[in-house]
Structure formats: C-alpha cells, structure tokens
Amino acid sequence: MTYQPDRSQYPNKKADGSLDIDLKSGKFLKLWQGPQHPGITGNMSVELTVCGDEVVEGITHVGYLHRGFEKLMERRTFIQCFPIVCRICVPEPDFNEYCYAAAVEELAGIEAPEYANWIRTLILEMGRINSYLMYCGGQAGSFGMGVISQWTTYVRDLMLDRFEELTGARIYHMFILPGGVRDRLPEGFAQRMEETLCEIESTMSDVYNTMYCNAVFKKRSVGVGVIDIDLMDAYGVTGPNARAGGVAKDVRKDQPYLVYPELDFEPILGQDSDIYTRADIRRQDLLQSVDLVRQILAKMPEDGSLMAKIPSVMHWKIPRGETYIRGECSRGEYGYYLVTDGSGYPRRVNVRGPSYTHAMALLERMIVNLNIADVAGLMVSLHTYPPEIER
Amino acid sequence: MKEELEKRIIKGPDGLEFEVEPLRDYYCEAPPTVMPAAYSKIVEDLFNWARSESIWILGFGTGCGAIEMRPLMTPRFDAYRFGVQWRPTPRQSNLFVISGYLSVKTLKRVIRSYEQMQNPKYVVGLGSCTINGGMYWDSYNTIKRLDQYLPVDLYIAGCMPRPEALLQGFADLKKLIRSGKAEGANEYAEKFEWYKANQKKVINDWDMPDYNW
C-alpha cells in the first residue's frame, strides 16, 4: 500500500511553464526555510510555496555570503590572492588553494616539485575526510539524530589537530601556495595520523550501525529525493551525487591530477540515487579517503624540495592566457578559471563550485512534491555549500 | 515590494473572506523602549546572574565563523557546560553571535532577527571582519563596522577565532552581564534613530517596517 497524496488542489502550470500560484486563494502558504533556520546548509534560503504538507515550488535564494572574491582578486597581486582564496569555501578550503595555485603555475609555466605534490594530495584527502565527517553529522541531524553529529564532529576535531600540526591553523590553512607548499611533515606525523585514522574508522563503524542500519533513517531516506539519470548532464551533477546514480564521474580518475595516478583506488558507485544511497556513497568515500591517506603516507618520498623557484612576488607578471583547473572535492567538481593579461594581477578569476548547480537549478527541480519535513534532508544530501555559489 | 507583502483579501477554505496586510499584521508598530532594570538591586543581580549562566545563542550562522560553532557545542569544547546552548528561533535567544563578515543582504536579516529577540539581548562580533572589515576591507558588499548597525557587547578577534577564544569570549561576556554592563538592548532603544539611519544608508531596498518585533 503506497501512500498517494491528494494533489487535486495543486496549482496549474501557466503557459510559460511557471506555476499559477494565487496567494489570494488561501490554498498556498509561503514558507521561508532560511536564512535563519537550523535546517539549512549554511547561510542561504529556500522560499517554499506549500500546499498541505507538500512543496509545490521552491526557489533558492543565495547571496547572503557574497563578498565579491572575484572582484577582490582582480585588485590583488598573484601572491596576495593566495591567502584569501581559501576563504571562499569553509569546510574544505584546501581545494581553493590547490586549484588557484595550479592555475597560476600553469599560466606562469612553473612546475611544483614532486614532494610538494604529495603533500598537496595528502592535504586534499584530509580535507575531504573532514568535509564528509561534517556531512554525516549534518545528514543525521537533518533527520533529528543529533548524536551522530556529536561523534563525527569529535573525530573531525582530531583531524583538525593533524591539520594544525601540519599547517598551523584549524580551518584556513593557507598552506598550498603557487609554486609548492609551505612546510614539510612534522616529526612523527605519520604515526599520529594513523591513530587519528583508526579513531575515524571506529567512529564510522559506530555511525554505520546506528545511522545507516537504522530502520527509521532508512524509512526517511530510501526512495526520497531521487535524481533521475537523465538529469545528471542537464544539471551538471558531479561528484558523489552523480556517483550515487551510477555515473562514475570522478575527476581523480577521469583527469588525474597531482599524484592520484600513483594511488590505488576505484570510484565508488551506487544505484538508486536517493538520499540513502548518497549518504552511503559518502560514507564509503570517506573510508576510501582514509585508505588513500594511508597510501600517501606510505608511498610518499622521504624528503624533497618544497617550493619551485618562483619569480620575485613583487614583480611577478604572468603573460596573457587562460586556463581551467579542476579537482574532485567532496561535493563534486571544483574548478578555477583564471585569465591573465600580462600584468601583475589576475584579469579574471571564476570559481566553479559544485553547489552552484546542485543548490540552484537541481534543488529547485527536485524539491517539488516533497514533504516539508524532507526538505532539510534533501538539501543536506545534495551536500551544498552556499559560499561557493556566490563567492 | 514583493508580492507576498502586499495587502490582499484572502478567502479561507470555509468561505470566509478576510483581509491580510503583512506589513501591519506581522509587525509591531511601536518603537522599542528602554526597559528599566528590576526595582531591587538584589533581584536584578539574581536575574543578571541567571542571564549570564544561561546564554541561549540564536542559531544563525551569518558567515564562515559558523563552522567553529559546531566544534564548540560538541565533545571537544562542549559549551553546554557553561550554560550556552542553541535556540532555533530569535524569540527565545539572548545572544546573537555575528559569525563573521556581514554582507548587506544578510545585514537586513540580521536586523530583523535581532529586533525579534527579547530584551535584554547581547551581540558578540566574531572575527576580524566584524571589527574593521578584516580581509574584506575593500569589498563592496560587506559592512566594515558592526557597531554602526547593532550595539555590540563584545568582539572576538581572529580569522577565524578558535573555539578556545570563543569560550573565553563567553566567559568575558558573563562578567559583563553580571556587572550589569551589557545593556545593548537599551542602548539600541536609546539611539534607535541613529541606528536606523545607519542601517538605511547601506540597505538600499528597505521593504520592511522600521519596527519589526
């Protein structure tokens, strides 16, 4: 017996495809989910029009976090841009640093040393673990299971300790700069990292037992928020959201960068493309990242050069050119489009955050006919993060 | 003005027609007033002590500082020990942590949320960007001084401030409250005109009433 809601009162489509919502009829209710709302991923908002308990239209509003990075970077020299890029995306700032550094290196014709590339990969994978841990807590929290986020945030704190040890900062590391990285691994890092990874694995097995095996969690998430396979390309779905639908999009495999060719891993694929599958893909990705960090620490060279030779940063001019650098961050394809014009400043930087498509066009499409109670769960399961939409 | 803010006549499901005017119905028409402290000093001291030991933060992550809020409430730092906890609605919160830079668009929401909070209420500015713009000193979309728009009790400097700094900030705020110096709400009521003028100077499309609590 499947539940079929009565949708006879729902608004009709107008000729131009928009919905004929007459607020005067009293049949519909405008409901703002956000920006001051605990069930929203960061500072954004969804303007819901609801009929009964179901959403008939959802419009995403962003821009609450707009700082104008792309403009600010046009006023800063190439090296001055480096400390601000990480501020674009808080949970996983390292991708900004890497993509920006790689774009500058490519246009300036610099090659980062091998050892620096290993450290970069290590940092990116550590950041990915952090981001997924944050996600797990958020996904459980969106269904009212606060205890998971307590556990995962605790182990995330342990990971932040490793970051602090390596880079000196918890959140904004400012470690990967054009030309290389700032420092080498501290003494005994690998061993302490191993302890942290073991802790993460044991916590994730607890999380698996309490959250993924939980009947109520399954009831809320299985079959809800399905992304059809033919929407994948039309809406530019990337990362775990695509992999949960069986599309093996993974930049680490498709266009390997840094030292990923030397690491041994396979993209994890799902089938059903619903909230549960996406959550499960991310859990497995997390464990894969744990494995990758182990591989990196085992395979990386003992020591090496940290920085390539870069020109004096005060007189650093890069000839005219444009490029696009992408990487696979925890939410999907993260990319930097950099245009230079021969001066000491970038001409134009454009950041392509995966949430740009996930949280805007895709969410607005998927939110229709969803129960109000599931909106938060859907948003979290798309793993959107507003600062990378508006920058 | 947005469509849902317009005055309209609604026909209810029972056939009854009634008029809705959101800008009047949902808002209060009186400006905020200065609320005096309790008559007796002992009672006020007791209340101040209770206020300082039970700080309810509004769950509104306005900027990137919000990411350090989660570690703050979880095992490592566990601010619950100090009577700090989240409330999801402004009506029930006492402390507004402005977690980082405020874009003009967010400022508008922040003002609304702030005004819905009940007296006495406190504001903590988190991060350098609330003090003088910080990293975004030349940005066209972020405000540079929070105290021009809201009465700020305390700033916590850093980009981003560590949870330890936040805990210290709470401890300092408690001292302020206990000594009766955290009267931001009354200050806001006293200098209401000045704050409103400042707010309207940066918020170009002001489509809410002046008083909205």
Add this chain to the structure above:
Amino acid sequence: MQFEWIQIPYALLTLSIIINFGLLMNAFVAKIGARVGRRVGIPIYQNYIDLIKNYGLRSSITHGVMFYLGPVFRLTGGIGLLMFVPTIYGSVMFSNFSFAGDLILALYFIFFGTLGMALGAGESGHPHAAIGVSRGLSQVTMAELPLALAVFSIALQYNTLSVTEIVAAQQGGVLNWTLFTNPLAVVAAMLSFLGSVMRPPFDVVLAPQEIPIGPPTEYHSSYLALMQTNRVIFPIAKMVIFMNLFFGGADNWPVFFVKIFMIYMFAVFIGVVFPRFRVEQSIRWFLIWAVPIGILAVIVV
C-alpha cells in the same frame, strides 16, 4: 472522598516536589544524552537557571489573547492531570483530589494542554507554528488512541474507573502488576507513551531542523517559562498515571522516583539514537503497531 481544606497545601507540596524532581530529572536526562554524544553536558542545576532567566527577561510581546492563554492552558493541563490522580498510594498527604471516576478526567487532561497549545500557537501567526500544530494534533490524536484502548482494557479488567482502586488491586507483589496481568494493554500504552513525550522518533512536531521549533516558535520569556514549567510537570503527571495503572503505583517517594525514572528512561533510551519519523509515517506506525495491540488488549480482557 471528602474534600478538606488541608488537601490544598498538601497538593501544593506534591507539586513542588514534582517540579524539583522534574527539573533535576530533565537535566539528568540531558546529561545522559550528552554522554551518548561523548560530552559532559549541562550542569545538573541548569534548568533552574534557564527558568529564572526566562521569568526574568524584561520584555515580552503578545500576539493576542489566545497567545497568553496557550501556555496557561497547557500548564493547567499538566497541573490538573497531576492533581486528580493519587501520587503516592495509601498516603493521605499525597493522594491529591482523586475521586471515583478520575481515570476519565485524566484522559481528558492529557489532551487538554495540547489543544490549548494549538490555539495559542495558532494565534502567534507563525507558519512554522501552524504546521507544527497540525502535525502535533494529528500525531497526539493517533498516539492517544492506543492509550485510550489500553485504559478501557484496564478499566474492564479491574471493573473500576478510579485510579486508587486500580492501584489497590495491584498491591501485594510484583506479579500483581498490570504489566503481568494484562501485558497487551501495557505494551499498547507504552507505545503510545513514546509518541507523546516528544522524543525521537516521534518529535517531528518540535523538529528544529524542519520547523524551528514548531508550536513554541513564537513563545518567549515568561510564556516560554510557563511552558518550560509545564514541560517538567506534564510528562511526570502522565507517568504517574502510567505508574499507577501498570506498574503497581508507589507507596513512598523513593519508589515513586525510581519508577518514574525507569518509565522515562524507556523513552529516552529509544529516543537518543533514533532519527524522527515524518508525521504520516508515525501515524501509520501507530495504526499498524500500537492500535491493534490495544484492540487486542480490550478483546482479551
């Protein structure tokens, strides 16, 4: 039972004991939740401070008459429930105003607060409150159904509608408890209890992530403090009934505290590691699991 003036101070004494016990128990429960999350959690006296603070806030705004009355109704529901059932069996001091048909009155009071809350929250005009109320009413109605069935079953079993007599019938050993004499009714009632204490998986009414935080969204300062007081009294009052009906009552305070605590822990331990059901899912859950058991209990008796 004859009314005597001395009952009023006695009832107030009961009330104050219950409030203090409730505040401490809630803090203790929060601490247990925190321990599961590997935290230290709030201090044990935190709820007192919160209460003082909320009563001590300077400003409070109103949305209309019902907005005032909502918390009052709710508190009335809690206190009324407590006042008309005997707290301690066999004690003149703490048997309150119980009378022959108090079971029916108690059933009524359980629902009374929710209705008052619905009116008050509706008056606040906040859409989240309205959604919360509609969810809350449908879920509470559904959760009350098995309870009502269980109560009928017990009333049939003991042939009385007086709580005192039901407790009296259960004296003389653990095996005389309704828990063992009519287990089906107890199961149905305990399932219903899960649905009405607003803990996961049945707390979609107050879900902060979806409708922050449902009916009390607009409530603040003293209104909220009233509701907090009620949140302390009401579950305990309800558990007093459960204790009296199913677990043999209590003839002194220590037994009372232990029994109440155990009943509450049942809901807490289930709640702490569960996400929440959507409202139509929880209704279906009650229909499929709890109601048939309740009906069975009535039939078997």
Add this chain to the structure above:
Amino acid sequence: MHELYTKLKQYFPLGELIEQRDNLAFITLKQEQLRPVILHLRDKENYTHLVLLTAVDWLEDNIFQLTYLLSNRANATDIGLRVMISRDSASMESIHDIWPTAATYQRELREMFGIDFPDSPRVNDDFILEGWNDIPPYRRDFDTLKYSEQTFSQRPGRETKDPAEHMKQKLYPDGA
C-alpha cells in the same frame, strides 16, 4: 584537439584555436555560431557537461568575452568556446533550453556584468545582490575600494599600504 577542430571547421566557420593543455582548448566563435556549435558538440561529440559559463571584461577593447566551458568525460577533454560580444548594450542568446543549469549562470552574468540574456528564466530577478543601484560590480570600471569607502563607515586607525611600494621600502630601504 586538432582533429576535432578540423572536423568542426567543416561545418562551422571558426576562429582561432588555442591549445592550453593536451586536454583543454579554447575556440573563438562568432556570436551567432554559438548555438549550432554547442548543439553539435553536445549531441555528436559527446560534450555533454557544461562546466561553467562566465564572462571576462576586456575594457580596453570594449568587449565582453563569454566563455562556455564544455567537458567530454569519455575522453577527458574540455573545450572552451569563447564568444566576443560588444560591451555596449551587451546581450547574448540564452542556452537555458540546452542545459537548464545555464539559467543560473546567466542570472549571475546579468547581475554581475549587466549582460542580458533575453528569455532566460527569471534572469532579471535579484540573484546575489539585493537593491544594487550602481554599475554591475564585476565590470572593470567599477571601483570596489572607492565604493566601499563611500558606502560603509570605516573604523579609524586602519592603515592601508600599497603592497608593492611597502615591500620595496622594507626590502630596499635605501631606495635601490
């Protein structure tokens, strides 16, 4: 990449090809060629993923460069289609019917650069900014520092130094 370029050249008049990397190339196009080329690339050449759509302001030449970056996952290559449009009353054909997600990019461009995309859904709604009444901020002639100094009150005491000058003085105090 050359292969694809010559193949495309048979059907469409194309501008120059810039090969940035083995798997990334930029092709300059005429404004009216964009839609057929995109459709061809998407349907025949499997460039099904629109990575990004953005603009570059070449103020000196009085043109906007629109970059449509398409990706082909099967052979892991990207093509950037560059379209130059005039800066005065800038307007461009919308491609939201090819990729629905392009509507978001077009809204952003409309707001931040002032490039119009007629028929794109909700293109004139506020996207990021709210109540903006200056020239679109991503245009080169918009001075963000001046705007922020005029609009927002600054806290006194903050010093701002031109980094290049400042570093020069620090490193070479003698003025060498």
